[in-house]
Structures are given as C-alpha cells and as structure tokens.
Amino acid sequence: MLHEPATKVGKDAASDWKAKLGIKLFWLYCLIYMGFVGIAVFSPDTMKAPVLAGTNLAIIYGMALILFAIVLGLVYNRVCTKKEDEMNAKAEGAE
Template identity: 50%
Template sequence: MGHGPAVKLGEDKASGYKAKLGMYLFVLYTLAYVVFVGISVLQPSLMESAFMGQTLAVAYGMGLIIFAFVLAIIYNRFCSRAEQRLNN
C-alpha cells in the first residue's frame, strides 16, 4: 500500500489541541456565514440599509472576508505556540 505522507513527519503532540481549536473557530465562522445567508434570504431589504456608510451587504461581505483572515492569524498563532510547547 502506498499510503502515508510523502515526507517523514515527526509525532505531533499538539494535533489534538489544534483540531479542537480549529473546530471552535470553524463553528464561529460558520455562524457568521449562516447569519449572512439567513439575512439575505429572510430579510433581504435589511441588506440595503446603511452601515458605516456602506450597505449592510457590502459591510458584512467584506467583514466575512476579513474575519476569515483574522481567525486564520489567530489560529496560526495559537497552533504555533502549542507546537512549540508540546513538541519541543
């Protein structure tokens, strides 16, 4: 059988912590995405209302893109710390 990584990987004792953190952040982002879709479907006129000088749709949509990046940075920071703490 040809399974397993293409390169040798050492044991990652932080994998459990990272998986749990990833799940929490995934749920958080999914909630924000579901609310966005929910407003678009159930109260679409709300998306036209002004929010910080833009339509709510633009502010929310841009916010979702930026939020993904911010969560990604936070995730990486905590994961890197956990790897240093548990694998060294």
C-alpha cells in the same frame, strides 16, 4: 509503501489540541456566515440599510466575512505554532 505521507511527518503532541481549536473556530465562522445567508434570504431589505460611511449592510457584511477569515487564520496560526512548540518540547522532555 503506498500509504505513507510524501514526506515524513514527525510525531506531533499538539495534534488533538489543534484539531479541537480548529473545529471551534470553524463553528464560530460558520455561525457568522449563516447569519449573512439568513439575512439575505429572510430579510433581504435589511441588507439595504446603510451601516458605515453610507455603505449598506450587504457590502460591509460581505467584506467583513472576508476580512474575518483572514484575521481568524492569523490568530489560529499564531496560537497553533506556540502550542506546538510548547507541547512538543514537553513531550520530548518526558521521553
């Protein structure tokens, strides 16, 4: 009894598919994040360059990282929900 989830989770046919997508998006974000850290460490003066409305790269890149996380999250949720409905309906139909 100890090792069951708090609430029962139904079988999810889309589970593997979602995990794969998650990892892909993770690497995408990771790359952009590493880009930020890389510039800050190896070419700090590049961060001072004005990019948008006189505001420098550090600020714009930082804010973009935050906004990109939100956008990526929304896209992920949308795609996953759609796929869950699709794949689970198919799985039920097959049973």
